[in-house]
Amino acid sequence: MPSVSFMRMVRLVSLAMQPSLIFRFCPRCGVERSMPAASEPFRCAPCGFLFFFNPAVAAAAILLGPDGRALFIRRAKEPSKGMLGMAGGFIDIGETAEQALRRELREEVNLELESLRFLCSQPNTYSYQEVTYPVLDLFFVATTLKPAEAAALDAVESYCWLDPHAVDPAELAFPSMREAMHVFQRGLQSSF
Numbered sequence: 058m059p060s061v062s063f064m065r066m067v068r069l070v071s072l073a074m075q076p077s078l079i080f081r082f083c084p085r086c087g088v089e090r091s092m093p094a095a096s097e098p099f100r101c102a103p104c105g106f107l108f109f110f111n112p113a114v115a116a117a118a119i120l121l122g123p124d125g126r127a128l129f130i131r132r133a134k135e136p137s138k139g140m141l142g143m144a145g146g147f148i149d150i151g152e153t154a155e156q157a158l159r160r161e162l163r164e165e166v167n168l169e170l171e172s173l174r175f176l177c178s179q180p181n182t183y184s185y186q187e188v189t190y191p192v193l194d195l196f197f198v199a200t201t202l203k204p205a206e207a208a209a210l211d212a213v214e215s216y217c218w219l220d221p222h223a224v225d226p227a228e229l230a231f232p233s234m235r236e237a238m239h240v241f242q243r244g245l246q247s248s249f
C-alpha cells in the first residue's frame with residue numbers, strides 16, 4: 058500500500074502533477090518511496106539510486122520569410138489547442154537544437170530553414186495527461202527563402218504569415234513564447 062504521506066501529496070498536486078511525484082517506486086530496486094518532493098531528485102536510500110528530474114528541451118522559431126513577415130501556426134492539439142504559436146518541438150536525444158528545429162519545421166510546416174540565429178531561452182511547462190513537465194524552450198530567429206511551400210502538417214491546424222511588429226504577444230499559446238516575442242520585438246530594429 059502507498060504510504061499516507063505519499064497519497065496526501067498526490068491529492069494535493071493531482072491536477073498539475075510533477076513527473077517526480079509519479080516515481081512511487083525505485084526503478085532500480087523496486088522499493089517504495091516514502092517522502093516524495095516535487096522539487097528534489099529521486100533518492101533511494103536502500104540501493105543508492107539517484108535520478109535528477111531535469112527539464113525537457115524544446116526549440117521554436119520566429120520564422121521570417123523574404124518579405125519580413127513571420128510564420129505562426131494554430132495548434133491542432135492540446136495543450137493550448139487553437140491558439141497561436143511558433144513552429145517547433147522537443148529536441149530528441151542526440152540532436153542539436155538546430156537539427157531539431159530544422160526537423161520540426163519540415164514536419165510541421167514543410168519548410169526548409171536558411172539562416173538560424175539564437176534569440177533567447179525561457180522556462181516553460183507542458184501539461185499532458187495530467188502531468189506537468191518542466192521544459193526549457195530555446196528560441197531562434199530563422200529565415201526561409203520559399204514561404205510558398207508552407208503547409209499545415211503534423212500538429213498544425215493552420216498557419217499564417219503576420220507582421221512580427223504587429224503581433225500581440227498575449228495571443229501566443231505559452232508564456233515562454235510571449236516573452237520571446239517581447240525580446241524579438243524589443244531588439245527588432247537593431248538586430249534583425
Ligand SMILES: [Zn+2]
Pocket residue numbers: 083084085086087088101102103104105106
Ligand atoms: Zn532503489
